[in-house]
Amino acid sequence: MADNLSLRQVVEAYMARVPAGAVTTYGDLAALAGQPTAARLVGGIAHTGNEQLPWHRLVNSRGKLAAGYPGGRRTQQQLLEKEGVSCTDFLVDDFDLRRWRPR
């Protein structure tokens, strides 16, 4: 499905669906979009796409916060903790449990 849409469109759609208090990875979104190897795309989308998207809920495959976020990972961690996601040194606690999954 959504074969008509570009990966970008699909990824944005999934990103928008990630609920507060949960996190997802670039690779997961890419995989959901059908391109598990296009994790880079997700990264690019996160920063070039809609600012209202919950980009702060995106972490790398290890549950660590984004590497090159222009405001500093500190900001992202603040946002996550504010949503109930506790982090320790830029690492999401219980990452596996908080990993969001579509249904």
Add this chain to the structure above:
DNA sequence: CTCGTGACGGCGA
């Protein structure tokens, strides 16, 4: 039209 780059991921040395 072509070229380069990127909020990443996984594997090899």
Add this chain to the structure above:
DNA sequence: ATCGCCGCCACGA
């Protein structure tokens, strides 16, 4: 454990 390379798709110049 660390470091480096390639691959992937989309978009800007």
